[in-house]
Amino acid sequence: MVVTIGIPVYPGTNCDVDVYKAVKLAGASPKRIWYKDYKEMWKVDAIVIPGGFSYADYIRAGAIAARTKMTETIKELAEDGMPVLGICNGFQVLVESGMLPGALTVNKSARFICRWVYLKVVRNDTPFTQLYDEGEVIRMPIAHMEGRYIPSSGFNKRLIVLQYADSCGNVTEDANPNGSYMNIAGIISARENVLGLMPHPERASEDALGGSDGLRMFKSLIEYLRR
């Protein structure tokens, strides 16, 4: 079965081609869709919102993109149960549009950080992480200015899927690159079909680039869709 994955492209999105390559490598059929062509999203099996700087991150990262017809469409599809993965700016769009709880704000250092980090896989019972082991430590790069997760009131810890950790999987303050609440790197929606994460799995999709732990995230999703 051919799995089609829709990749929305907003003005300023810049990881769409990287995600396209990774999704293809993982075995699915990717489709980049310009934000004006949002109706094309109806035809896909799952959505990956890529990173970048939609609308140059003006106001707040993801804020303007979250209020476009494209995002409204994605939200409707997610409400119908379609899996949606938001990476970096994609995660920011997800929280800004209310598809995920909380907010993402300026890093503790007030600087942009590009760095490879270790992550602990807290949950492997999601469509996006089923190919990892629970508690497994994986490596991926982060690259963001606004990645500090702030919970909204009544935050449910069950939603945490990925945490920044050291190479042994200890969730320490030192391992927290941006000051996120509880070292949160990725969370899932209550319905468990929308995942947002700050690290870039598509940049860790090939050993030549420094690691391939990220590729399994796309493979997980594809396997889930095939079932």
Next chain:
Amino acid sequence: MREYIVRNLTDDEKSKIIKKLGRNPNDVEWAMIDVMWSEHVSYKSSRSFIRRFLRSSGRHVVVGPGQDAGIIRIADDIYIAFKIESHNHPSAVDPYGGSSTGIGGIVRDILSMGAQPIALLDSLHFGDLDKRRTWFHILGVVKGISDYGNRIGVPTVGGETKFSSCYNENPLVNVACIGIVNRIVPSVLNKPDSALVLYGNRTGRDGIHGVSFASETLDEESIEEDRSAVQIGDPLTEKLLIDASLEIFSRGLACALKDLGGGGLTCAVSEMVGKGGIGAVIELDRVPLREENMSPYEILISESQERMLLATSYDNLEEVISILNKYDIQWAVIGRSIPERKIIVKYKGKKIVDLPVEILVNVPIQRHPTKPRTKDFSKDLKFEPPSLEESLVKVLRNPNVSSKEWIYEQYDYEVQTRTVIKPGADATVLKITSEVGVAATLDSCADYASIDPYEGAKGAVAEAYRNITAVGGEPLAIVDNINAGDPNNPISYWEFRETVRGLGNAARAFSVPVVGGNVSLYNESPSGKIWPTLVVCMLGKVNIRHIMTPSLKKTNSILVLVGDTYNELGGSEYLKILGLHGYGSVPRVRYKKEKTNSKNVLRCIRKGMVLSVHDVSDGGIITAVAEMAIMGKKGIEVAIRSNLRGDIFAFSESHARYILEVPEEHVEDVLKITGGIAIGKTSSSSSFYFEVNDFCVDLPIRRLEEAYAIRW
């Protein structure tokens, strides 16, 4: 003629122009001639030396100097465009705006060749760290590059950062961009009756007199007065501009393309048609404006950012427009090309400019007197050496040497998923296909050039050559940026000439042609001038399977030193920490040795006989070994006997040297191939033991790491 319009012309040039034209130009015409005759646009003071010393031939050169960027072939059907540019003056006044628009400009240079921008590099030179102004420069420049480069989705993958008081008032911001070319789009148009489409940002009053500003020395007054020369970048528009342009190229709709940089619309139009032997009619009313009541001369010379000029056939116009509309980019058909060699500008129904193209594009060469600096740099150097331990820690902590992670971590160096060797190594490697990669480095040796400009220029080329070699690359070509002082100052002009001469000779000797470059003069202020600073951007070709990094990989492997060490401390980091900069002879470039050693090191890498490689440069052998140990988190034990005094051996910055980490079983072969010597081994302990004659360092690696990884 209003004086504020004409800033670059001498009286002599003015009368030449009147004679050639047979009449007095009007105000608008004067303004156009003026920008075209500025140093920044015309290279009038530098062209003669560049022609004389820089020749660029080579099997793999596809486009040499003179275009928006150089293009080389690195494999059968892989073409790479690259170019470097300075944004020194704007960055001195507005570091954030200056560096970000520098990035925007160099990216559009690459774009205008029809190439897809895939990487950026930055060479930064700042003043003393104990000056408030230096911090104003550093923080603004780095943030400017980060905010702009990251947003447009082009990774900033490498660079260099150096410090000296000569840059206090005149920091240098040189940025380079690399692109992949599918089909070259010329910047020259030779077809009359093509539509000229201006697209991108609207035109505002910003950047008026930018070129003149870049062609003058800086003083307080010029800073205040030249406010309008400063521009602010708009990365969102730039990103859309890139995407739209790439789509236009891929559908074959571009006849010619130019970015609007220095000299604005005037320069873009006259160079595009002028070099193609035709002319153009411009309808100025059609230019989309950001501000009301802009005068024709302001519209013609504004340097507002993020604008491109495209020539396309009228048949394809509709398709071009639909692409621009898709990306919400402003556009206007502002004119057409004509067979007559004239630039005609119409405004409000009247013809306001009618100039022969030649007057705008054929600017006569200007010569200035030169005067050698008579300084005896071979001056005897005698001093009591402090302890090696203390010196090593000081050198590692010196901002010229210490890790630049805190800078490159603010740049997205991963986007586009090509960065195989990340910043922090000797050169960056970008993956082009699963086999072929490009190695890239930026280097300068201004500290040597401050003592001997000729030898320093050669040194910058040699260092770049070694950095490419060290990652496993075969050096291919150069683009360069020469930063110097006021050409009217005979010593500055001599330094400039010596720099060009050194660059030219070295490039020829190493068979690494110069395919493009940029000159930035007038880096002088009342408090002094900069050291002549040649920044070399070199590209090499690598096989992705045979790449190397400098971090030590294993314990109990052997460290091999390749290359000879001389008493060459002049311009070294060691003398700098001792407060003796200016004494001693600078490292000499020995072409033959440099080439042989490079070839031999590459051979060892390709045969899989080495685990890590680092070239020896700033801080000498001991620093190179320390960096390898710090990056690889491995202990080392080194013991060397030398005829030189121990500290001199340890810190000499002689060229043509490398440190290799070699597994036991390959040591014999590696020594045979390279003629190197085994100097020690890696160990499982966490200590750094380095002994040379009766000098010795024995420190925990952690101590060195603390010094090296200093963060600001």
Next chain:
Amino acid sequence: MSRYKAMIYITLKEGILDAEGETVRRALISLGFDVSEVKSGKMYIIEFKCDKDPEEVVEKMCRHLLANPVVNNYKYELEEL
């Protein structure tokens, strides 16, 4: 329809680390100023037209786009042009 100008100020809520403000505070101290606290914020000066209650319109702009209720406070001044 009347024309208005709104000055909108957006800050971080009490209790949320103001990373930028903190950086500015440290920079000011290193420059020799005796600074105990810095809060950073954003400001938008907006000229708009409407025929209903302008205050309601500005509230809407803030809640729909300019401020994020999870992290931001906002306030504004309104002026008829």
Next chain:
Amino acid sequence: MSRYKAMIYITLKEGILDAEGETVRRALISLGFDVSEVKSGKMYIIEFKCDKDPEEVVEKMCRHLLANPVVNNYKYELEEL
């Protein structure tokens, strides 16, 4: 030494491209607001101590760090605490 609170507002000078303001304007329009102009700016609320003229101190903070006189305008309000 007295304590003061300064509210500092920093905007771009007239004629200098305000890309953020322009993007926000378009976003507001697409959300149905009738907006003719948006200017973006920054603000800092600073608590500090000094024994000389506080106005002079704030001027210095602005000129030395918070604003670049080449591209920015700034204004402030001062309050003794």
